[in-house]
Amino acid sequence: MNIFVCIKQVPDTEAALIVKEGKSISEDNIKWIVNPYDEYAIEEALKLKSNIAGSTLTVLTLGPKRAEAVLRTGLAMGADLAVHIENDEYLDPKTIGKALAGAIKKTDDFGVVFMGKQGIDNDSFMVHTYTAEYLNAGVATNVTAFEYKDDKILIEREIDNGAKDKITMSSPCIIGAAKGLNSPRYPSLMGMMKAKKKPITKLTFEDVGVIIDNKLIPEKLYSPAEKIKEAKIFEGDLENSVKELVNLLKNEAKVL
């Protein structure tokens, strides 16, 4: 099977973000990481690859030159091939979905495509579904369990109120990975050494058959107004502290 994983490079979750000219974040001092939900996608793809003899795992990213690092991580974890649609411009989720679908379609018999349910940067929560629709493939979002059995794909995904859906799909299909799906492995030292030497295929928008025509236009980026808080902090006599806290929650904050 030809398995794909789409990976996005995002700022580390601990990063404090500074807005530059109301347009973008300052990239000074940003540590770039693999989108955490994509890590679950890579791990699940590796497990599937080891279950199906002769399958090939391709990691795919769309982004600037620096995004090559996430492909190296994917290769180090065990992917066979890497594809980079290099791009420095803003793209809306629809265009990204079309570009990813275009790159995947270059492989005629693609099978399961994994990616995180959302990027932790723009939180758009739709790229995997757009990609699926442009590939005319099934899609499951927020996936917390995956099994490939007798040519069927069996999925569990979390919905509201702690409930879960059990879903069946066939290959080809798209999986929007969520936390809880697995515990991603760390790349081995040997893997990292090998990954450095593996080639990365570069694709342009022309190659993937997409004309950039954004319909979702960013206008202004800003930091939310933060409340300045003067916390009431208790310490020492814990019994009285708790009594006073409950009293304040009830009578001052009125939340009990």
Add this chain to the structure above:
Amino acid sequence: MGNIGVLIEINNGSLKKINKEALSLAKSSGNDVYAIVFSNNIDSFSDEFKGIKTIINIKTDMDDYKPDNYAATLSEIIKKYSLNDFIAGYTSLTRDMLPRVAAKLNGTLVNDCIEIDLENRTIVKPIYAGKLLQQYKLKDEYNLYSIRSNVFKISDLDGNAPNVEEFELINVDELTKINEVIKDDSGNIDVVDAEIIISGGRGMGSKENFEKLFDLATILKAGVGASRAAVDAEYASANMQVGQTGKVVNPKLYLAFGISGAIQHFVGMKTSKVIVAINKDADAPIFKKADYGIIGDLFTVLPLLKEELSKID
């Protein structure tokens, strides 16, 4: 601009609160509003639709969600009635359904809006889990918006009763087939829905100790949340995680036990009305973000708090 569509989700025989918020937002535009209702029984809540033009009713049960059929049906309705702007709540159903519909229409969807100016098709949504806010303009033929709950005001119902038109569910190849829905019968309240959240961090020390939070949650009718550190240490399950790689919550009271307050956690709960921190480390960053705090051992505080809260009714 043309007509406005609103997707209605029925929960236990009535409209979800977020649908009332979406309907109020749609009506405030002054344009014709169409409510799309997948339900076998719309008579029981027809009063909720005063002042809108038309109900488009698909006779089926939302509990019997068929992703491909529903998406095909909704995209046909949007085309047929020229619903160039379409609003829904940001829920687990629409996270699945709306991107499918948007793609079928070759349209543009934007999720989790907290401000919408329909006339100018300008919206604001949190990005980086709320570390920053992004204003966007939509310029597509079909523009779809999902809204965050508890942000948009519900206006009074007035005006005439709408007319009702039926629309047949369109059956297509089912590429994604839901075989079974497993309800959570644990009695635990999902943090996303909870008015009060009791959350634990690495300081809880073990899975067993988390039971003490569930104990307290029963008294307060609260949901139990967890920091990423607690989930990664397997003290708590992944669906309890609050923060940038978990859930974004908006309760009236958030009690944080043994949580240091890393930024990726804070962005997931910072809109809580009141934040209380209990931590033995006086330098924990969470104290700078809390409204109330106790510096002390949480295992001493927990039973005291349980006793004190049991006295309230």
